[in-house]
Amino acid sequence: MHRSMVIHKYPGPLPRQAVHDEEAPPSMHRRTRVFRLAAVTALAAGLAATAGVAPAAAQKTKALPATTINGSGATFPQGFIDQCRESFRKVQPNVTVNYPNPGGGSGKGRQEFADQVTQWGASDAPYPAADLSKIKGGSFLYVPTVTAPITISYNLPSIKKPLRLTPLNVAKLFQGDITTWNDPLIAADNPGVTLPATKVAIARRSDSSGTTENFTRYLSSAAGSVWKLGAGSTVTWPADAQGGNGNSGVGAIVKATEGAVGYVDYSDAKATGLKFATIRNAAGTFILPSLEAATAALDGVALNADGLYNPLNSPSPKAYPIAAPTFVLVYAKYSDAKVAAAVKAWAEYLVGPCQKQAATVDYAPLPKDWATQTAARLNALG
Structure with a gap:
């Protein structure tokens, strides 16, 4: 039976922030991604308690x-997908799941899936309405998998504690309005911190990116009219911004360039050893990116009938x-x-057994x- 697809629209901007005192952010430690099981056991156990269990058919x-x-x-979900591909081999050894x-x-994932070059795809954002008629395979499902922070990572060796950034200052950094790190706007949110006069170097995605789309949607909501570049999988960045392929490419630019600032997924930022800022949330509190804070962003967020959801600028x-x-x-x-x-079987595994591996x-x-709910929707596949 064909399942008709419901088209989800992102909600409008959430209320602008009130200002409250910052909660002292924890210090960040560099850790590598590969085999960090011992370091994350306690966190994984706590988060896994919220994770779904596989439907009986999948087990x-x-x-x-x-x-x-x-x-x-x-x-953005590269680390999770790669981890699940590896463990899925033990469940279905005859099935080869490829993902570059x-x-x-x-953007590439949506295009190749629509053209039936691939049998499945991954995207951090839904298809634009204008592209739905071009999907050659007919009805399809969005299958939510995980969530994670998009960090604002920077390279300032003299700064030892995480910088505090408001949404307005994040917007001004990435559209080129703030050009040096000792700008009075940044200094005002970081009292007692000696900021260097280093020039800001913007690192951004060079490819059509869901991370870019979510980041610019966030700025359109949280920074309002201050953000001038719009929202989408590609936007027109300042001419001197450096482009990187994928989240890892942006992370590599930030790591190699003193004064750089880039938006990088949490997993890649940690694996690259980057410093990242605390960002003022909609409640007015400066929050360091973490899995607990990403989970908190889902509080009060609805999972739509089509499988889409929007935790950006959460009021939690x-x-x-x-x-x-x-x-x-x-x-x-x-x-x-x-x-x-x-x-x-692959989709059921992602929303079932592999949820317990997400935090690792x-x-x-x-x-x-x-x-x-997602596992139940997958019963429509055939």
């Missing part, structure tokens, strides 16, 4: 026949304000029964009821 399914399913797209590293960006007082959604794209029907079964690679799992 007890017999081995599927040899099949390859190809995907591409978002680099880097994934190519959300403990929320990190740039917590981003991310999704997997799957068709409701496939002409090849083996491919259909493999895609369904620096992602926050879905709330339990969201995972359950």
Whole structure:
């Protein structure tokens, strides 16, 4: 049975922030991504309690026949997808799940999925309404997987504690209005901090990016009319901004360039050893990006019938304000029964057993009821 797709529209801007005193941010420690299980065991256990459990069909399914399913797209969930691909091999050893590293960006993932170059895709943002008629495979589902912060990472060796940045100052940094790090606007939010006169170097995505879309949507909401560059998977950045391919590419620019500032997913920022700022949230509190703060951003956020949700600029007082959604794209029907079964098993694994692995690679799992709802929607695949 074909499942009709509901088109979700992002909600309008949330109320502007009131100003409150900052909660003292914890210090940031550099850790590598690979095999950090010991360092994150306690956090993983706590977050896994909110994660969904696999539907019985996914837990007890017999081995599927040899099949390859190809995907591409978002680099924001790259670490989670790669982790799940590795562990999925033990569940379905005959199924090969391919995903490039880097994934190519959300724009590429949506395009290749729409053109049926791939059997599944990954995107941090939905299709623009104008593109829906171009999707060759017909009805499809957005499958939410995890959430995580988009960090504002910077390279200022003399600054030892996380900088405090308001949404207005983030906007002004990335559109070139603030050109040196000792600007009075930044100094006003960081009393007692000796800021260097280093020139600001903007690092941004060079590809069509869901991280860019979520970051610019956040600024359109939180900074209002101060933000002049609009929202989308690509925007016109200042001419001297340096472009990087994927989140890891932006992270590499920030790491190599003193004075640089870039928007980088939490997992890549930590793996690269970057410093990142505390950002003032909608409740007026400066919050350091963390998995707990990303989970808090989901408080009061609804999972729509089509699988989309928007945690950006959450009103929750403990929320990190740039917590981003991310999704997997799957068709409701496939002409090849083996491919259909493999895609369904893969999607069920992402919202089921692999949720417990999310925190080990620096992602926050879905709330339990969201995972359950999503697993039920996957019954429509065939």
